Amino acid sequence: xxxxxxxxxxxxxxxxxxxxxxxxxxxxxxxxxxxxxxxxxxxxxxxxxxxxxxxxxxxxxxxxxxxxxxxxxxxxxxxxxxxxxxxxxxxxxxxxxxxxxxxxxxxxxxxxxxxxxxxxxxxxxxxxxxxxxxxxxxxxxxxxxxxxxxxxxxxxxxxxxxxxxxxxxxxxxxxxxxxxxxxxxxxxxxxxxxxxxxxxxxxxxxxxxxxxxxxxxxxxxxxxxxxxxxxxxxxxxxxxxxxxxxxxxxxxxxxxxxxxxxxxxxxxxxxxxxxxxxxxxxxxxxxxxxxxxxxxxxxxxxxxxxxxxxxxxxxxxxxxxxxxxxx
Amino acid sequence: xxxxxxxxxxxxxxxxxxxxxxxxxxxxxxxxxxxxxxxxxxxxxxxxxxxxxxxxxxxxxxxxxxxxxxxxxxxxxxxxxxxxxxxxxxxxxxxxxxxxxxxxxxxxxxxxxxxxxxxxxxxxxxxxxxxxxxxxxxxxxxxxxxxxxxxxxxxxxxxxxxxxxxxxxxxxxxxxxxxxxxxxxxxxxxxxxxxxxxxxxxxxxxxxxxxxxxxxxxxxxxxxxxxxxxxxxxxxxxxxxxxxxxxxxxxxxxxxxxxxxxxxxxxxxxxxxxxxxxxxxxxxxxxxxxxxxxxxxxxxxxxxxxxxxxxxxxxxxxxxxxxxxxxxxx
Ligand SMILES: Nc1ncnc2c1ncn2[C@@H]1O[C@H](COP(=O)(O)OP(=O)(O)O)[C@@H](O)[C@H]1O
Ligand SMILES: [Mg+2]
Numbered sequence: 009x010x011x012x013x014x015x016x017x018x019x020x021x022x023x024x025x026x027x028x029x030x031x032x033x034x035x036x037x038x039x040x041x042x043x044x045x046x047x048x049x050x051x052x053x054x055x056x057x058x059x060x061x062x063x064x065x066x067x068x069x070x071x072x073x074x075x076x077x078x079x080x081x082x083x084x085x086x087x088x089x090x091x092x093x094x095x096x097x098x099x100x101x102x103x104x105x106x107x108x109x110x111x112x113x114x115x116x117x118x119x120x121x122x123x124x125x126x127x128x129x130x131x132x133x134x135x136x137x138x139x140x141x142x143x144x145x146x147x148x149x150x151x152x153x154x155x156x157x158x159x160x161x162x163x164x165x166x167x168x169x170x171x172x173x174x175x176x177x178x179x180x181x182x183x184x185x186x187x188x189x190x191x192x193x194x195x196x197x198x199x200x201x202x203x204x205x206x207x208x209x210x211x212x213x214x215x216x217x218x219x220x221x222x223x224x225x226x227x228x229x230x231x232x233x234x235x236x237x238x239x240x241x242x243x244x245x246x247x248x249x250x251x252x253x254x255x256x257x258x259x260x261x262x263x264x265x266x267x268x269x270x271x272x273x274x275x276x277x278x279x280x281x282x283x284x285x286x287x288x289x290x291x292x293x294x295x296x297x298x299x300x301x302x303x304x305x306x307x308x309x310x311x312x313x314x315x316x317x318x319x320x321x322x323x324x325x326x327x328x329x330x331x332x333x334x335x
Numbered sequence: 336x337x338x339x340x341x342x343x344x345x346x347x348x349x350x351x352x353x354x355x356x357x358x359x360x361x362x363x364x365x366x367x368x369x370x371x372x373x374x375x376x377x378x379x380x381x382x383x384x385x386x387x388x389x390x391x392x393x394x395x396x397x398x399x400x401x402x403x404x405x406x407x408x409x410x411x412x413x414x415x416x417x418x419x420x421x422x423x424x425x426x427x428x429x430x431x432x433x434x435x436x437x438x439x440x441x442x443x444x445x446x447x448x449x450x451x452x453x454x455x456x457x458x459x460x461x462x463x464x465x466x467x468x469x470x471x472x473x474x475x476x477x478x479x480x481x482x483x484x485x486x487x488x489x490x491x492x493x494x495x496x497x498x499x500x501x502x503x504x505x506x507x508x509x510x511x512x513x514x515x516x517x518x519x520x521x522x523x524x525x526x527x528x529x530x531x532x533x534x535x536x537x538x539x540x541x542x543x544x545x546x547x548x549x550x551x552x553x554x555x556x557x558x559x560x561x562x563x564x565x566x567x568x569x570x571x572x573x574x575x576x577x578x579x580x581x582x583x584x585x586x587x588x589x590x591x592x593x594x595x596x597x598x599x600x601x602x603x604x605x606x607x608x609x610x611x612x613x614x615x616x617x618x619x620x621x622x623x624x625x626x627x628x629x630x631x632x633x634x635x636x637x638x639x640x641x642x643x644x645x646x647x648x649x650x651x652x653x654x655x656x657x658x659x660x661x662x663x664x665x
Contacts, residue, residue, distance in 0.1 A: 138412070229452040235409055236447065237467045237518065238440035240432075251457050326457060327502035 018319065022312045029308035030085060034078055037297055037304075044094045048294040068094065068298075085305070091298035095291075100302035104284065110180060111283030113195065115272070118203045122210025123261050130215040131253060134222025135245050146219070153212045161205055161278040168201060175201045178280035202279045206272055210264065217260050221253040228252070255326055259318040266307075266314035355421075356526055356557050357383040357406060362418035364401050364410060372415075373623045375401045377581040379418075380650065383526065388558040390568035390589065392604070393578035394620055399561040400448060402578070403528045406559070407445050408435045440467040444519035448530040448561075450511040454503035460487070461499025464517045471522055486517045490547060509540035513547070520551055527552065530561045545570050565608060569593050577601045580620050580631040583650060587657030597659040600632045630662070638663065 045064065049056055065071045069080060084091065090100040129145060136142040152160075169175045176182070180198050181190060225231065226249065234248045276285035284303065291299040323329040364376040376398040383389055391399050404410050406420055408427055420427040422443070425434060439445075444467075447453045455463060464483035468474055474482065480499070487495035490513045503511060512532060519527050532548065533541045545567055552558045552571075562568055568575055569589055576586040577598065585598040596602045603616035618635040621627055627634065633643040640662050650660045 229447060229449050230455040232409060233445075233447055233453045233515070233518070234455070236407055236439055236445040237470065238436045238438070239466070239470055240436050243470070248455050248458070252455070255457075328456060328504050 018316055022316060025312050026308060027082075029312075030082065030305060031078070033301060033304045033308070034081060035074075037300055038074060038077070040295070042295050044295045044297065046295075048095065048296075081301075090302045090305070093291075093299040094296045095294050095299070100298050103287070103299065104302055104306060107282060107284045107287045110281065111272075111276070111285065113180075113199055114202050114206060114275070114281065114283065118206035119210055119265055121203075121207045123214055123264070125207065126211035126214025127218045127254070127257060127261075129211070130218025131222050131245070131250055133215070134219040134253070135226065135241075135249065137219070137223050137226070149212045149215050152208060153216075156274075157205070157209055157272075158274040158278055160208070161202070161275055164201055164205055165278060178278075180282055198279075199281075202275050202281060206275055213264070214257070214261065218253065218257055221256050222249060225249045225253045251325065255322065258321045258325060262314045262318040262321065263311065266310045354385045355382045356385045357427075357559075358419075358421040359383075359402075359406070360419045360421070362402065362405060362420065363416070364398070364405060365415040365417075366411075367413050367415065368624065370624050374581055374626060375414075375623050376405070377626075379578075379581075379583055381576055381583060381586070383557060383559055385525070386555040386557055387574055388552060388560065388572045389574045389576065390560040390562060390572035391576050391578055392562055392565060392568050394604075395563055396620065396623070397578045398581040398623070399563075399578055400530055403445065403530050403559065403561050406526075406528055407439055407443060409445075437471070440524070441471040441473075441522045442524050443526045443528065444522065444524040446512075446515045446519045446527065446529040446532050448534060450508060450515050450535070453515055454511060456503055459500055459502060460506075460514055463503075464499070464514065464521055467518065467522045473522060483517070483521065486521050487514075490517050490520075490551075491543070507540075509536055509544065512536065512540075512544055516544075516547065516551070523556075525555075526557045526559060528559045528561065531563070532560075533562065533564050533567045541567070565593070565604065577604070580626060581623055582631060582660060583658075584632065584660045585658065586650075587659075591655075591657060597653065597657060597664060598632075598661050599636045599638050599663075603635070603637075630660075 045056070045061055049061075049064075062071075069077055072080070081091075092098065093100055093103055096103065133142045133145050165177060169177045176198050178198075180195060182194050182198075185191065185194065230252075231244060231248060234244045239247070272283075273285035273289055275281070276283045277289055280286070287299070288303055290296075291303065319329075359379055359381045362376055362379040362381075363374070366373040366375055379398075379402060381389075381391075381402075391402060393399055401410065401414075405416060406427060408430070410416060416428055418428065422438070425438075427435065427438075430438075454460075461480055461483050464487065465476070465479035468479035468482055469476055473479070484495045484499050487498055492498045492510075492513070498506075503514070506514065516529075516532070519529070529548065533544055536544060541564075548558070548571060558571065560568060560571055572589045574587065575589045575592045576583050577592065577600065578584070579600050585592060585596065585601050587597075592601060593605065596605055600616070603614075605611055606614045607616060616635055621631055621634070627644075628647065629645045630636070630643040630648050633639055636643065642662055646662070648660045648662050648665075650658050651664060652658055653664055
């Protein structure tokens with residue numbers, strides 16, 4: 009497996025990437041046109057006393073030069089201080105984690121199902137490539153993928169929630185929770201439709217990668233060797249082709265997991281789901297910089313972590329990578 | 336057991352009843368490609384006799400691999416295959432998949448070309464060598480692994496137990512070739528189709544592999560060697576068939592074909608060997624997508640006749656019982 013020295017080296021790289029991400033995020037967000045005062049506070053009352061504005065700017069250090077703000081910010085982050093939201097006055101980290109739980113309610117099942125379904129159908133479709141069944145499945149996947157996610161979400165809400173009334177129109181629980189508390193089946197009922205939609209989307213994405221990967225593997229000489237041994241097609245697919253075809257999938261799916269932990273903005277917005285994606289849109293419209301910075305930082309952290317995981321996973325599957333790190 | 340080794344003369348061979356293990360007749364393989372049909376193999380008739388070591392030689396692109404793949408039924412789906420390949424009671428070209436799967440690896444095995452890419456990169460060598468034994472239910476999984484280690488030892492692995500737990504990329508080209516040979520031999524098949532087993536190996540390793548193949552192909556085990564390495568063919572084979580542009584142009588006992596080649600192409604091949612002064616045949620073989628109407632070697636032939644250009648010669652028997660496809664021997 010991976011050696012300690014290699015792991016240490018990778019960790020150093022990860023640390024460096026984190027600082028770079030943090031810097032870019034900080035400056036990009038501060039260079040964004042509009043700020044909290046003009047975008048949000050002024051929309052509440054058009055006569056904002058100057059003292060209040062000044063006090064706000066001083067409180068959040070906005071009166072300092074940008075470079076000085078950056079140094080302060082960097083120091084705070086490294087000490088685990090992620091700051092306070094402008095709009096809510098609450099610590100950014102606890103806010104993010106509160107919403108993250110709700111995002112995960114949708115994302116964990118959707119990601120697992122999506123990756124499984126996409127990989128299995130993709131493997132099968134690639135193995136049968138050129139045939140009629142593959143052609144049919146391939147085209148269905150194109151149609152699903154070609155139309156934007158939010159359109160499907162809106163259509164699904166209209167058909168299944170509005171007309172058929174199988175599902176609620178949105179939100180994460182019925183109004184009755186106020187008196188009875190959260191109920192598992194009630195939340196599940198609300199979560200089902202967005203989960204199904206997200207599963208579809210994640211599945212189609214994985215389907216393409218897996219299908220292409222499988223088509224590449226079919227042409228390999230070792231598949232011919234396997235046939236020459238007398239193996240039947242199904243055994244060749246499962247024992248020889250699949251593991252090889254999964255190699256490029258590992259990195260991609262790991263990143264996918266990383267990406268979606270940050271929530272699905274479209275789905276959460278359409279379904280008014282109180283997750284990270286929803287929080288991001290709100291923070292963005294309000295120019296709630298500490299909150300946005302926190303969200304993006306967490307995103308970078310997770311992506312960097314995912315790279316590490318992808319490395320370790322690939323080396324577990326592919327002995328060629330293992331040797332490269334073991335020397 | 337029929338003993339045919341040692342270059343028995345052709346006339347004798349015809350009179351003696353030798354059991355034919357494989358009989359290829361009228362084999363045509365046509366690939367459909369964007370630039371039209373590619374006639375990779377054209378009207379090949381060839382019998383592989385039990386216990387013999389027959390070589391199919393020719394330049395690359397002449398259709399040798401395609402012929403070998405046809406025997407194992409491993410041609411890709413875009414191939415149109417015409418003819419018969421009789422093996423026992425079966426026609427290998429029309430036999431059901433199930434039957435072919437039982438024959439492959441167990442009765443007819445292949446050592447494929449490109450040893451570098453013919454092993455599964457993510458599977459341990461021991462598992463890959465043991466696999467044919469397991470799937471043909473010859474023995475249990477632990478026994479299969481013991482047998483795999485035994486055969487690896489026989490094929491010159493110093494520490495076969497350790498080798499069995501390693502992966503293909505950890506071995507050199509020569510070692511990978513040995514692993515492929517082990518996979519082909521492990522079920523003790525009747526026929527081994529060896530496709531370019533010496534390609535890409537340096538002289539020493541090549542010599543060792545050739546020795547190894549000789550020692551393994553004995554008794555009534557049959558070898559069908561596909562190669563463009565004339566030296567390997569002359570070292571290993573009793574009989575040689577020469578292929579040019581998808582056709583067999585000459586066939587006969589190895590000694591005779593190599594010492595007294597009949598077809599101008601075979602003569603050219605031998606003259607192009609370094610030992611014969613390295614005189615390459617001028618020109619290039621025709622593309623299998625646009626073959627000439629007459630003799631396919633006509634453009635490059637030093638002894639071309641008037642009719643070669645428009646008439647197509649047939650494969651005929653000479654008085655000495657050898658076969659050649661050339662108007663000079665009509
Ligand atoms: N799958 C394929 N599709 C199209 N053409 C092919 C295919 N496989 C082989 N050919 C063509 O058939 C001819 C013979 O190939 P091959 O038998 O591999 O030659 P060699 O004698 O070098 O082994 C070549 O011209 C090659 O381009
Ligand atoms: Mg070849």
